[in-house]
Amino acid sequence: MVAAVSDYLPHQNPCAQCGCPIPNPIWFEDGPRRTSYLWHCVHCGYKFEAVAFFGQTNDEQRANAA
């Protein structure tokens, strides 16, 4: 379901080079404690990666509670 996925992704990240807001990342990869997003600015053509770091994963929280 595309709508659910797009709600999950960050939006309007400013370009690291020109500051132009980018509506959506062109690619992302989920890791156990982080998600990497690849942004491509159509205004200046700059591509950059942003990484969101998280604390414990849900699985680790369940393991610690057991």
Ligand SMILES: [Zn+2]
């Ligand atoms: Zn840009």
